[in-house]
Amino acid sequence: MNKFRHSMSYDIVIVGGGIIGSAIAYFLSSNPDYSGSVAVIEKDSTYSYGSTARSLGSIRQQFSTPENIQISQYSFEFLVNAATTLQVHDTRPEINLIESSYLILATEDGLGQLKSAHKVQLDCRAPVEFLDKDTISRKFPWLNTDDIAAACQGAGNEGWFDPYSMLIALKNKSLSLGVRYIEDEAMAVQQQNKLVTGVRLASGTNIACGAIVNAAGAAAGGFAKLSQIPLPVSPRKRCVFSFTSAESIDDLPLVVDPAGFYVRPEGDSYLCGWTPSESDPDPDDFSLEVDYEIFDDILWPLMAHRIPRFEAIRLSRAWAGHYDYNSLDQNGIVGKHPDISNYFIATGFSGHGVQQAPAVGRAISELMIYGRLVTIDLTNLGYERVLSNSRYSEHNII
Numbered sequence: 039m040n041k042f043r044h045s046m047s048y049d050i051v052i053v054g055g056g057i058i059g060s061a062i063a064y065f066l067s068s069n070p071d072y073s074g075s076v077a078v079i080e081k082d083s084t085y086s087y088g089s090t091a092r093s094l095g096s097i098r099q100q101f102s103t104p105e106n107i108q109i110s111q112y113s114f115e116f117l118v119n120a121a122t123t124l125q126v127h128d129t130r131p132e133i134n135l136i137e138s139s140y141l142i143l144a145t146e147d148g149l150g151q152l153k154s155a156h157k158v159q160l161d162c163r164a165p166v167e168f169l170d171k172d173t174i175s176r177k178f179p180w181l182n183t184d185d186i187a188a189a190c191q192g193a194g195n196e197g198w199f200d201p202y203s204m205l206i207a208l209k210n211k212s213l214s215l216g217v218r219y220i221e222d223e224a225m226a227v228q229q230q231n232k233l234v235t236g237v238r239l240a241s242g243t244n245i246a247c248g249a250i251v252n253a254a255g256a257a258a259g260g261f262a263k264l265s266q267i268p269l270p271v272s273p274r275k276r277c278v279f280s281f282t283s284a285e286s287i288d289d290l291p292l293v294v295d296p297a298g299f300y301v302r303p304e305g306d307s308y309l310c311g312w313t314p315s316e317s318d319p320d321p322d323d324f325s326l327e328v329d330y331e332i333f334d335d336i337l338w339p340l341m342a343h344r345i346p347r348f349e350a351i352r353l354s355r356a357w358a359g360h361y362d363y364n365s366l367d368q369n370g371i372v373g374k375h376p377d378i379s380n381y382f383i384a385t386g387f388s389g390h391g392v393q394q395a396p397a398v399g400r401a402i403s404e405l406m407i408y409g410r411l412v413t414i415d416l417t418n419l420g421y422e423r424v425l426s427n428s429r430y431s432e433h434n435i436i
């Protein structure tokens with residue numbers, strides 16, 4: 039008896055239907071130069087566990103590599119126009135884009151890095167202002183600047199949006215353009231002569247394909263292993279805490295503190311989180327249990343020091359999610375496998391994948407349709423650097 043219950047065939051199979059996989063599906067299906075079929079394999083159509091719906095949905099121009107800045111510039115414009123671009127019949131998606139800014143603070147130790155990133159940002163024409171200590175104190179009188187040397191603040195194209203709504207908008211538009219979403223788990227990849235020929239699903243279904251995209255988020259490293267492809271991407275747990283404060287701050291941007299925490303407003307409350315330092319990284323962790331001691335022992339004291347108005351705060355809710363953490367250089371891996379020429383990869387965004395989805399989706403679609411990058415040159419983010427173990431580091435990791 040045939041062990042496969044059904045078999046089907048698609049030109050392109052995307053494994054992972056989060057915001058990255060759905061953006062790729064959208065850019066493939068909306069391109070008039072592409073007429074092939076696309077299937078997205080997603081094991082959880084509720085999106086309860088993936089990174090996208092658990093993210094903060096923030097977007098910034100303040101990166102240290104030109105590629106990430108250009109990605110954000112493209113993506114921000116896409117977000118601004120999303121209601122029109124992703125409209126299906128009479129339904130215009132609402133992604134709740136709030137235009138605000140990031141305020142990235144630096145101590146004397148971090149001043150060199152702040153300045154060199156700012157130079158790259160200006161070279162890329164990103165509207166980012168350098169603020170000296172006096173200016174920070176004048177502009178943000180609620181901030182303790184005792185140990186702060188300088189800061190950078192975005193003067194446009196930064197803010198936050200609802201990542202789940204954006205994902206669903208990309209998915210609905212892709213569905214309307216003929217993409218098939220299949221709720222199942224990809225369990226194995228079939229290959230012949232260094233080419234992917236198909237994917238086997240947990241249900242027993244066997245799908246033949248002309249090309250595959252690994253967009254499995256925090257599970258991408260594990261999924262690549264099934265094909266003996268080394269990919270240094272694994273789940274790193276990050277907790278988000280929502281709190282209210284007795285004293286409010288009306289003009290709070292998204293503050294990034296040199297001690298490793300961030301805080302931003304969300305309606306009448308605030309969201310904050312903490313990132314372990316690169317020199318003392320946390321272990322891989324696929325659990326979703328909130329580590330409340332991070333709030334009590336680390337975040338609260340750090341925030342009360344930096345923003346004394348946050349001394350009297352009340353925790354209202356919290357959740358955990360996973361960074362698709364690239365342990366090589368904490369940067370996205372976007373490209374094609376050099377030896378398996380129909381295996382594409384889009385993962386490893388390490389905390390900035392939601393904002394990068396439009397540009398990354400477009401880039402992968404261009405590689406698949408035209409065989410080259412057209413809109414933004416993302417060669418430096420390609421998979422080859424994994425094989426040669428050469429880092430292309432993003433220093434502004436939050």
Ligand SMILES: Cc1cc2nc3c(=O)[nH]c(=O)nc-3n(C[C@H](O)[C@H](O)[C@H](O)COP(=O)(O)OP(=O)(O)OC[C@H]3O[C@@H](n4cnc5c(N)ncnc54)[C@H](O)[C@@H]3O)c2cc1C
Nearest residue numbers: 054056057058088089090093096224255359390391392393
């Ligand atoms: C707390 C937190 C805050 C964040 N804040 C931000 C932010 O402010 N800005 C920002 O840009 N980014 C942020 N991020 C990062 C961002 O969430 C991720 O980089 C982004 O969501 C990655 O998208 P994805 O589609 O690759 O992953 P996911 O959304 O995880 O999608 C991958 C999908 O693949 C599916 N899948 C996995 N394996 C298989 C398989 N074998 N078969 C079928 N399906 C499979 C999963 O079910 C999942 O739905 C944050 C992340 C966290 C955890």
